[in-house]
Each structure stands twice: as C-alpha cells, then as structure tokens.
Amino acid sequence: MGSRCSKRFAQDRAAQVDLRQGLLTAKSFYTDNETYDAVATDLTDLEPTLVFDAAVGNADKTTIGFTGSETDLVMVKQSKSGKFFCIAETVSAGTTYKSGDAVTDVDTVAKCDGASW
16 A cells, blocks of 8 residues: 555655656746747747646646646646646746646636645
8 A cells, every 4th residue: 555655655755756847948938038928849949858738628647738828827637546736827926836637726826726736
C-alpha cells in the first residue's frame, strides 16, 4: 500500500514540476512580448523538453494545455496518476495552484485559484 502512495506522489510531483517549468517558460515569453497570448510553438521553441498545446482541454499525461491573454495565463497537466493540476498567473494577482479530478475542474484562471497542490 505504501509504495502505491509513493508512486502516485512521485507521478503527481512530476506533473507539478512540468507546470512550474512551463510557467517559467511563459514568463520568459511575457518578458519579451508583454503578453501571455502565445501559440504552442512559441513556448516549445523556448522549452523544447516540454510539449505545449494552446488548448487547456487538450491537457493530458504528456501535454501541458494552456491559454493566455495579455495579462492572464492558465496551464494544466494530467499526472500519470490521473489527477489534473493547474498553475495560473495573473499580472495583478500573481501565481495560484490547484488540482482536480477532471480537466474541467481546473481549466480557467478562476478555477485554478486554490490553496495549493
């Protein structure tokens, strides 16, 4: 039982690490362009070790789904355990995190405003 929990924890942590790296990539894009409104190839060019898709609903175990505007960004990824995680950034409010059982639980900046992972 313990090793199953450890494996799920490691899988969840890996998705969170990918999202943090994705956020750093998006912030780099923002610094250069003064907007989070990017296409997937923009972010992939900056961080080729991650797979980005410019549709939050396409987030899965291998892809970070994202949507950005001039001032807001939300990124979602599914852990290999099946849980979905999001990270959101707004120019006015900073960074927020949340998790959920379905992509629709965490697919907008407002829904990604949770206590933590």
